[in-house]
Amino acid sequence: MPKAIRSVNDFVIKFANVNGSGSASANEMFARAVMRMGVPIATRNIFPSNIQGLPTWFEVRVSEKGWPGRRGGCDLMVAMNPQTWDKDIASIDPGGYLFYDSSKPMPESKFRSDVNVVGMPLTEICNRTYKDPRQRQLFKNIIYVGALSALFDIERATVEKLVREQYGSKQQLLESNIKALNLGYAYAKEHLAGLCNLKVAKSGAVGNRILIAGNDAAALGCVYGGATVAAWYPITPSTSVAEAFAKWCRKFRVDPETKRHRFAIVQAEDEISAIGVVIGAGWNGARAFTATSGPGISLMQEFLGLAYFAEIPAVIFDVQRGGPSTGMPTRTQQADILLCAYASHGDTKHVLLFPEDPRELFEMAALSFDLAERLQTPIFVMEDLDIGMNDWLCEPFQWDDSRVYDRGKLMTAAELEAGKTFGRYLDVDGDAIPYRTLPGTHPSKGAYFTRGTSRDRFAKYSEDGAVYVDNMQRLLRKFETAKSLVPAPVLRRAREPARYGVIYFGSTSAPMAEALVSLEQAGLHLDTLRIRAFPFRDEVADFITAYDQVFVVEQNRDAQLRSLLVNECAIDPARLISVLHYDGTPVTARFITAAISERLQIRAKEAAE
């Protein structure tokens, strides 16, 4: 027997499956069972851009400490895909476990001597039990979930309850699933006992946290934030935002008496049209959004400039994926930062929000509509595939019932009637945000002609250079106003005075917290600043100048946030050291720890010499 990893509530299990084999829901059920045992999990789907037949992986990190990031490595591999066998076996940590279908004999060369093998004749059991080939495939998944539960000491009743919740209304499906579950459970108890030293023990560490994917949370945030119009065009990884919005609207936005909808969802013919619909709706006073990914943002460029210049509220969810071009459409990146910050031709700057997890995404989604109407401009919510499409364990959602929507500076019919001066592009109170009127407000006052061409403070067409500059300057001042309205960065001080800082944002938050603990254990103390929005508030530049140097951790090749920092905060580039991860997988704590400690050790050595 090789050395065997022993661990309770702290390990990584990876499922290697074939896309379209029905494994996804079984794997998720397994993960949720661990969570129901009170043990925190972090799950990641790694899937191809295809519907059926290609390899997919599902990773479950079981973590009593509740680390939400990928750890890296793998303690137990459920190898269900012959196509990827060799690669999968190679990725198991020494002393780890291989769980596989032992129905067919395999040559010894296919195994590793430093990995513990747990074989179960899944196909044989299925063929014996089921006649229908489809059932043989589907129940195979549930059978291994049963077996794994037994291996890890997950209570059978906990899993059974999950099956009941999922198939509750469909009696026949329910019974056959429970039968399959028990089959697997009983087999493992009888034949596999003692083969696995990875265990799940009941815990209270999950607390009242919830498990949800970012796109689902974003859509719920849109419902809470008062969005009524959504226009979109299908693209991975953003499609599920629109789908989830439809789901939540069916639940919360159907008039109880008339059954009519308090929402409108348009699947547009392309992303240009989708953003056009959003801009038309925003111009006319509805809270509207679109959800897309990099290629869609590329198509929307002209319209985004119009919305910036004509000052029209709009909310755009960019669920970032690997680019450029079609790039790695089902892998994660943070590589649209510059594309969105300066979207469109001419001088433009846009407000970006960087949520760290689904909970914050829910809040930022709701907030984005207030910001869009207050600032009368497009707001980008910068998700990425990791947050958007993976289930995250996060704090429960909260809502303050006394909250009212900020509809921004809307001049009413009564104000117009009372003779209040209306200049569509007139800054009346110094915040550089003008008043707007909605179509149909007043019979004879407040109408104006919206256009992308330059015009004076009263919306009258003008090609006069001074008039144009006046307006562009006001737009710059409006961006200054935005600084005070966007979420502030989050500062975390190290336990000991630090000479170095770290800046990070978005989904990097998950591994960062964990990396900091490891770095601290190695005696490396760093203060951190999590950036939550662009424009950067003054705290950001203050932070950078307070340290010898600051690491900027990003999930793209070109250090896009760093460029934005250098450019917008007039920072000496030498102050900022990039830590970049962009292979399409979420950045891990191990990666960050290694990259930073390596740099700091070099620095220490240089200083000593």
Added chain:
Amino acid sequence: MTYLPKPKFHHPALPKNALGFTHRDYEGSISTLCAGCGHDSISAAVIQACFELNLQPHRLAKLSGIGCSSKTPDYFLGQSHGFNSVHGRMPSVLTGANLANRELIYLGVSGDGDSASIGLGQFMHCVRRGVNMLYITENNGVYGLTKGQFSATADRGSRSKAGGINNDSPLDLVGLALLIGATFVARSFSGDKTQLVPLIMAGLSHNGPAFIDVISPCVAFNNHPGSTKSFEYVREHNEAVNRLDFMDPRQPITVDYEPGTTAEVTLHDGSKLRLAKLHADYDPHDRIAAMTYMQQRASAGELVTGLIYMEPEARDMHATLNTVDVPLNGLSEKQLCPGSAALEKVNASLR
């Protein structure tokens, strides 16, 4: 410039409509188009139609793309909100505006370049989605604003001012509108106010996607011999299928047509359209027959004008989407936000 600056005061003798508005109340800024441009005549027809329809100007929203034609919404209905968007993308902006507030009347104004070239996709999808609007293309067969390049509606063999010949097949927007489900389809000529004004009135009153293709000669780049969109050419080849008389229920009916040659159509709001039939066999309620007829006349070199097709019982996008009767932009937090108790239940379902 076609309009001279006008004094602000209203002449007491100006005729008023039922709302007490004069013509002036429907006018806009002074046009900056070339003198004699067909587009200005269309603006005048829009003003006339809205005046006669007794529309409250502020209850109409006018949207356009980019082009000389798309500039025109600035030149009529100065009390209405307008949106001069981007080239070829007005249909999506109009769709969004309409979703936000179903109670306003939406007028989309576009050009042949704007709708048949860069915006062809948006035009088609907006129509097939059933957006309640009147969509007018001011069709001159050229890109006026960029100085005379052929547009996609230019006829094969037509000659540009610079002497080039168009060898590509033309796109027929009327044919496309019929094909993709517009429920009101008409064609007219900017120089034929008698025909155009009632068509615009009927189009604005229609409850669904209404489309009027208005041939509108560009005097600067497409009004020479060899052009098939010139004043001369259109006058010679015009073949009107019917004459229209639009009767608002609030107005006494003053014109009467010869019995036997008229047909009455009631619109959803109770107003009536009276068609003086020039062709006894032309039935504007038969989409397939209309399509066939268009093709036949086109191959005979004739340009059919008039009301080509109409579905009186048309439904719009809001019916398909089953949205509430009230405008979405007027819903309150109470109607939109499920609140904290509901959120607690959501949380519970995610554990």
